[in-house]
Amino acid sequence: MIDVYSWATPNGHKIHIMMEECGYRLDRDWRAIPIDIGKGDQFKPAFLKISPNNKIPAIVDPNGPDGKPIHLFESGAILLYLANKMGRFLPKSIRGKYETMEWLMFQMGGLGPMLGQNHHFRLYAPQKIDYAIERYTNEAKRLYGVLDERLKKNKFIVGNEYTIADIAIYPWTRRWDKQGMDLKDYPNFKRWFEMVGARPAVQRGVEVLTTLRKPEMDPKEKEQLFGATQYQRRKLAK
Incomplete structure (x- = not known):
């Protein structure tokens, strides 16, 4: 175990x-x-x-x-x-593996830290600092835009295969409403978000x-x- x-x-x-x-x-x-x-x-x-x-x-x-x-x-x-x-959840091909790791690093090095700062200054900081809120909200919008563009031609983050890249990204975007996002602005992301969120294992995991x-x-x-x-x-x- x-x-x-x-x-x-x-x-x-x-x-x-x-x-x-x-x-x-x-x-x-x-x-x-x-x-x-x-x-x-x-x-x-x-x-x-x-x-x-x-x-x-x-x-x-x-x-x-x-x-x-x-x-x-x-x-x-x-x-x-x-x-x-x-x-x-990790492609067999060398190309697929590196693409998956590329988007995993995107989450680890960019999406997670920036959305984390967004949450902090919006929800937890003892003082409301307008500059910080604006800066991290704008960066969150940029990152959601990157995902939306990626998902325009891909079912999942890495082509048509569900991978650890999807598993890594989804939990960080569950609180999109608290991050100042409107999913109407990101239709491709919205489609992916709802599809991943409907998976039984995902629903069990987030509980x-x-x-x-x-x-x-x-x-x-x-x-x-x-x-x-x-x-x-x-x-x-x-």
Whole structure:
């Protein structure tokens, strides 16, 4: 059984969806171990052994590629690992693999960080900073435009094949309404978004751990995520 250390966030949901898409079932083939990032679970020494960057998700697979346990952090690396382990959602052709990794990196290096900043300044920042809100809303619109153009001639992000690129991108766009977007402006993206969202495994994946997450963060939780606690140096337990 694979242990997934996670929380109900876009990056966490990527792995939840991937597990379910691969035919693994929650509490039968994999476990979701909650890391409450509002309470500071991500800073505990035991978790830091698995994820030294104190971020979710992370996994522990007792049956690694060499027959020994392996632990991984960073959602993109985990998706690539699972795709190779299970032989699914990563094209067989060299060209297809690189196209998929290209769009996976697009999500990891651009879409995720920029939409994350958009969320922060719109929903969580203690002061409303007009410049920051405008800057990240405009960047979000640009990125949605990139996706819309890509999907004009493609059923999925990488041609006609559903891949880890789709799995990585979808959770970050679920809150498009909170990002200042109007899907009427992105019809090709809207078609893809609704199609991916209708997949049973996706619907199961995005529900994992959601009952544990409070609808709004209190000041203490915000301090854990955005305040000085985030920047303290930590040592791993021996």
